[in-house]
Amino acid sequence: xxxxxxxxxxAYPEVNEATSGYLLQSDDMNILIDCGSGVxxxxxxxxxxxxxxxxxxxxxxxxxxxxxxxLQYAIRILMDLKKRxxxxxxxxxxxxxxxxxxxxxxxxxxxxxxxxxxxxFGNLTCTFRENVHADPCFSIRVEKEDKAFVYTADTGxxxxxxxxxxxxxxxxxxxxxxxxxxxxxxxHLTAGEAGKIAKMAEVRHLVLSHLPHFGEHEQLLKQAKENxxxxxxxxxxxxxxxx
Ligand SMILES: [Zn+2]
Ligand SMILES: [Zn+2]
Numbered sequence: 107x108x109x110x111x112x113x114x115x116x117a118y119p120e121v122n123e124a125t126s127g128y129l130l131q132s133d134d135m136n137i138l139i140d141c142g143s144g145v146x147x148x149x150x151x152x153x154x155x156x157x158x159x160x161x162x163x164x165x166x167x168x169x170x171x172x173x174x175x176x177l178q179y180a181i182r183i184l185m186d187l188k189k190r191x192x193x194x195x196x197x198x199x200x201x202x203x204x205x206x207x208x209x210x211x212x213x214x215x216x217x218x219x220x221x222x223x224x225x226x227f228g229n230l231t232c233t234f235r236e237n238v239h240a241d242p243c244f245s246i247r248v249e250k251e252d253k254a255f256v257y258t259a260d261t262g263x264x265x266x267x268x269x270x271x272x273x274x275x276x277x278x279x280x281x282x283x284x285x286x287x288x289x290x291x292x293x294h295l296t297a298g299e300a301g302k303i304a305k306m307a308e309v310r311h312l313v314l315s316h317l318p319h320f321g322e323h324e325q326l327l328k329q330a331k332e333n334x335x336x337x338x339x340x341x342x343x344x345x346x347x348x349x
Contacts, residue, residue, distance in 0.1 A: 107132040107230060107250050107349050109276065112148045114341030116282050116294075116316040117169050119144040123343055125169035126316060128257060128278065132250060135159050135228045139246060139257055146173035146180065151344065155180050156190050160227065162219070163198040163208075164259030165243035171204075178210040185213055197225065199242050219244060235270040237261035239293040245270055253349040256309075260316060262293045263303075271307035275349050278341070279303060280316035285329045297326035301333030315341040 108131040113124025124144030129152055130137040136153050138145070138161045149158075155177075163171050174196065184190035193215050196208040200218035208216035219225065221244075225232045229251070234244040239260045245267055248255045256274040260282075261267060271277050282294035295303070297314060304312040312334055314326050323340050330338055339345075 107248065107253065107255065108346060109255060109278075109349070110152055110346045111313075111315075111341050111343055112138070112145050112152070113142050113343065114315045114317055115142075115169070116280075116318055118319075120319070124148045125172070126164075126259070127173075129153065130230070130248060130255075132230050133228050135230065137162060137227055137230075140164055140170045140259065141172070141174045141177060142169045143172040146177050148343065155184060158194060159192075160195040160197065160217075162232065162246060163196065164246065164257070165199060165239065165241055166202055166204040167241065167243075167260065170259065174208070178214050182210065182213045199244065202242065235266055237267070237293075238264045247271070247274070250349070255349055258295075258315075260294060262295065263299055268303055268306045271303065271309055274307065274309045276311045276313065276347055277304055277307065277309040278313045278315050281314040281326050281330065282316050282318055284318070284321050284325055297329040298333055301330035301338070304330070304334040304336065304338070309336065311337040311347075313339055313341050313347075317341065 110129040112127035115125045125142030126140040127145030128139045181194045197217045237243040245258045254274045255276045256271045257278045279300040281297040281300040283296040285296045285298040
């Protein structure tokens with residue numbers, strides 16, 4: 107499987123960039139994980155919207171789904187023009203009014219996820235674990251044969267997440283805060299905590315995402331490295347990993 111960073115900013119995108127969005131590709135499946143602000147535009151640097159099969163939303167905060175409604179219009183236009191035949195499947199948490207808005211005529215179809223779901227996309231299997239966050243939010247684990255990738259979306263410290271991320275080949279973990287900001291915002295991790303989760307979960311490779319608009323990001327890297335001595339990097343637009 108191939109994972110491409112479409113956007114990694116927390117809250118709002120910097121110029122020409124995007125908030126959370128990662129493109130997951132395997133064989134002929136193209137799945138977008140989170141659809142934040144700026145993602146719809148940036149994703150088209152990598153795939154044609156005709157080729158997008160599904161979107162998985164970790165939760166309904168705007169920095170993870172702001173572009174979903176424009177994406178619905180795009181699918182509508184492509185289908186009305188007969189360029190695209192299949193609807194777009196949008197996966198999200200059901201116990202929230204926003205779930206219903208993922209249905210859009212026959213153009214997009216809302217599909218529920220919860221902790222018991224194991225969704226198959228070709229030879230990929232996606233499972234979910236609820237995070238510690240202001241509103242329901244899910245970490246997503248994607249497995250293909252002996253490879254595993256975990257995307258945390260937004261979360262505070264969670265022992266469950268350590269188990270859920272166990273031995274992942276790639277962990278894209280939120281690091282919204284510097285260590286010195288610990289406790290100022292609940293439901294988010296410091297870089298040091300992200301490093302600690304990576305170490306305790308024995309992951310191979312850690313990527314810090316959902317980055318803040320203040321301070322020096324290199325400092326996040328340094329703080330995570332104090333707890334984790336595996337491969338580690340900051341998320342970067344258009345960066346791709348092959349597992
Ligand atoms: Zn959130
Ligand atoms: Zn967020």
